[in-house]
Amino acid sequence: MNNNINVLTPIVCGLIAFSNSALAQAPLVSIPSQDAFFEQIKSLCGQSFLGKVVVDNAPPSSFNTSKLVMHIRKCSDTELQIPFHVGDDASRTWIITKTGSGLSLKHDHRHKDGSSDVSTMYGGHTLDAGWPQVQTFPADEYSKALFVKLKIPQSIGNSWQMYIYPDTFTYRLTRQGREFRVDFDLTHSIEQPVTPWGYSEK
Template sequence: MENIMKTIALPHLGLASLLIAAPVFANAATEPAFAMEQEAFFTQLASHCGKAFAGKVVSKDNADAAFRDKSLVMHVRECSDSELKIPFHVGDDHSRTWVITKTAQGLRLKHDHRHQDGTEDKVTMYGGDTASVGTSQKQSFPIDQASIDNFMQNGLTQSVTNVWHMEVTSSTFSYLLTRENRHFQVDFDLSLPQPIPPAPWGHE
């Protein structure tokens, strides 16, 4: 009887071991899949490091009129394994830099706004973190709480539901801002590099 019990118990023990191990194996399989899409997106942008590209506004909102009349240039200026800094030049205004950072949860987008003397604007370093894996070509960044607080403090209540998006293909990079009754989009031609613009304010 003892030998029979041992024979019966061992298969059950083996099954239990497999059941315990299975979730670990599943996590190991699914975890890289989350990072893979965002890693591919980050790598595509980083492949343009050191280059600048001209853009144009393609959205139709009247609020974008000032942007349509000025030259728009993005410059993939500073690149590391974990962070990209991409100044967005609007005519002679060199106050804007997009900062894309890898985090433990995904990707983070912040907008670094400076005055001409290099000091920070009171509305700066706003943005958000990815809430989903996205794709290798598109990532979305819903506004974070710190940005909501900053906007509220500075009277920008219309912006507290902002979602920013970035899209990249072999030929085009797009930056978008969306919220209810608001859509801003500028597309940059990645096939035709431009002369390097001046350093963004505060980043010499």
């Protein structure tokens, strides 16, 4: 019996090592519609575009009176970093990530000194394949807990959508009684904005 164990042990260890190695090298699960969505945005990497509020059923804010710019600033095979500038406010960066089970959208909010805002890294994760032009990100559990902590429980129902068409990129937030939407003109790139707060220049 002991001899059998001695013989099997290196075999089992070898299989485990092979399995772990294979998992480490395995590519992320590929969902064609999400890959197409991701690649469309990635193809615009390095460019900046002017936006405008087209829907906002809340009282007027800086979004309605400031210059709005999205900058597709850094792109890898698994992550897109897209600062969203509101006038001189460079505190916001959208981060879209391939997770292996879909796409994640996070909102990285920073102060001018680079430190994180108390309300940061909230967002959501896709629940279905979506379309090459449209992906939806319902609020994830981290975000719901954060909204409760910050005493804005109405935001638990947040859902974010992003649309991309040849001439327009759209960022949209909805929940019960609330809709906010910004359209960016992809037909004309503009001068790049300043480095977003908390990020390096390169």
